[in-house]
Structures are given as C-alpha cells and as structure tokens.
Amino acid sequence: NAGVTQTPKFQVLKTGQSMTLQCAQDMNHNSMYWYRQDPGMGLRLIYYSASEGTTDKGEVPNGYNVSRLNKREFSLRLESAAPSQTSVYFCASIPGTGHQRNTEAFFGQGTRLTVV
C-alpha cells in the first residue's frame, strides 16, 4: 500500500544544474500537486494537475516546469537550479478534482533539495 512515492529523497545540486523530481501515486487519484516547504512559510503550491493532460500554475511556479505523464505520475523539473530553490518538495494527490467533499490530500515523504 505505497500511496504517494517520491524520488529521490535527498539531492544536492550545483547552481545551474537541472534535475527532475519524480512522483507516483497508486490510488487512482485524479489530481496531483507539487508543494515546497520552507521554514516559517508553510507549504506553498508550485503547480498542480487536476486531471491527466492538464497542468496549472500555483502560487510559486517560476523556475519550475511540470509534466503529468499519465494518471499515476507527475514530475517536477528544475531547468537551472538556484540557491533560492533549496527547500523540501512534497508531492500530493486527491481523489477528485477538488470540487467534491472528502477530498483530503495524501502526501509523499518529501524530497530534500539543496542547491549550492
């Protein structure tokens, strides 16, 4: 019963390097999300995908791109990493599109990214 799985768990990048954070869910959920969590700032939405084939910007999308590869997988790409992108990244999924009740989000364990 894996739920939401994120890889990698830890990553150190040099400024300017690129990388892709992977997320997969096995709960047949429609909507998937990428958040970043910084000390004292809570979780902030980067991008989300309400269904396969659609993506939308959240609160802090600059410097990121996403791909909803299929219903299970939603990846986050940093094309040219910057120290300001040092953070903990969480992927989440919910069953519906957000308009229904009982749509609590299920979170992965996080990816701790450091950009030096």
Place this chain on the structure above:
Amino acid sequence: EDQVTQSPEALRLQEGESSSLNCSYTVSGLRGLFWYRQDPGKGPEFLFTLYSAGEEKEKERLKATLTKKESFLHITAPKPEDSATYLCAVRSSGSARQLTFGSGTQLTVLP
C-alpha cells in the same frame, strides 16, 4: 486571496497539560478546512476535515472545531507522542482545486 494564520508558532506542554491550537482563515466560500500532522522528515498526515461552522470531529486526544472565522485543535491530556507540527489548510470555492496552508504550530509535549 485565501489566507490562513496559525498560532502560536510553537507550544511546549507538560504531559497531561491540555491546550488548544488556533487556525484563523479568510476565504471566499469555505469548501473545507483540513488539519494535518507532520512529523520531522515526513510528509503531512491527514487528521480531520471540517465543512461548516459548528462542526466538531474527534480522534483520540484531538478534537477539531470550526467557526466562521477560525478553527481550533484541542489537545486533551497530551502525551509525548503527540509532539509534531500541526498544519491547517483551507479549500475555497474561489480555488477549489488548491489547498492553502498555514505555517503550522510546532507542538512539543514533555514527559
């Protein structure tokens, strides 16, 4: 724009000392207020959803309540294993596909 403010930022309690965490919110049409627990190095874990003023939900030593402007998470006779960061989030009709989170309350329960 939806806003969520949690207080206090940090709370230290003795084992058995009951207290409450506050979550104040401003939304355009509440479609759900969510409480999560987050342990160090882990992702948030869902606790409760509240939908309308006056609603209450309980789970073990935790009880969540909701008014039109705020929610409280009451912790009765806490134990050290209740130590965690508690996050509050809202979903509104203006942004039904998104959760807006507060910055959390870090709770420490001392034995």
